[in-house]
Amino acid sequence: MSAITTRSEHACHGGRIGFYEAPSAALGLPARFAAFLPQAALDGAKVAALYALGGLTCNEETFVTKAGILRFAARHNLAVVAPDTSPRGAGIAGEDESWDFGTGAGFYLDATEAPWSNHYRMASHVAYELPGWVEEAFPIEPARRGIVGHSMGGHGALTLALANPTRWQSVSALAPIAHPAAAPWGEKAFSRYLGPDRATWARHDATLLLQAGHTHPTTILVDQGEADQWLAPQLHPEALRAAAEGAGQALNLRMHPGYDHSYWFIQGVIEDHVAHHARILTGSRSQA
């Protein structure tokens, strides 16, 4: 078990939000994360957890600070666990050269190409190491996990859940990079983290996972703003929709006129995402 250091803890919506750090074996570096516990957990009950993954340039603070998620997590008795978006301080040449690759842009995969493969192992960190930490340290139930993410984090939520649907019982995404193998962000990251052989990219692409027959037993909720500046070049929700139809995957893809890629969009739909996860994870409509 890793020694978790508390960086700060704050009472919030009747529960507690905390910011923590622990030595990560997966990343070979210290890793930071945020964890919110609703009041019931502070009173000793074990609760289900919703993992919230941020996008490019974000860190473990961004989603819990900007999305407005904690009010609804408190209402539905859900913990929220937010990892960082990449290793920090790996010291690899080029990791800080651009905002869409390297630091702040780990893409929730385990890199296979040197030198990235030594530290850029966010899939192992998020899917296995971090749940192990929080399920031991906090009153969080191991068998009830949901995953939601924004943009690169939406890609992470979809790919991790489709690749391992028994580990993540519920999944949703906000403006996800839905077909990264066909998007400049994904091509840039995958060619360096995974190498030039595109066949190895497929299990890190939600659209290609669906095309290969990977499905999730629950409905996937996806919200997308139509005025999103990244929609046409990077996000490809239409490819996700077509792949879901082909795979028989239940997908609730909602398009929202006028909304951009920012957390101002997320703030308006996050209540529905928390309710979606709570229905599946706890069977509850609301504990309020």
Ligand SMILES: N[C@@H](CCC(=O)N[C@@H](CS)C(=O)NCC(=O)O)C(=O)O
């Ligand atoms: N840094 C980029 C923007 C990157 C961006 O939009 N990141 C999104 C995720 S893909 C985000 O959530 N940014 C953090 C924020 O809005 O607080 C730029 O200068 O255009």
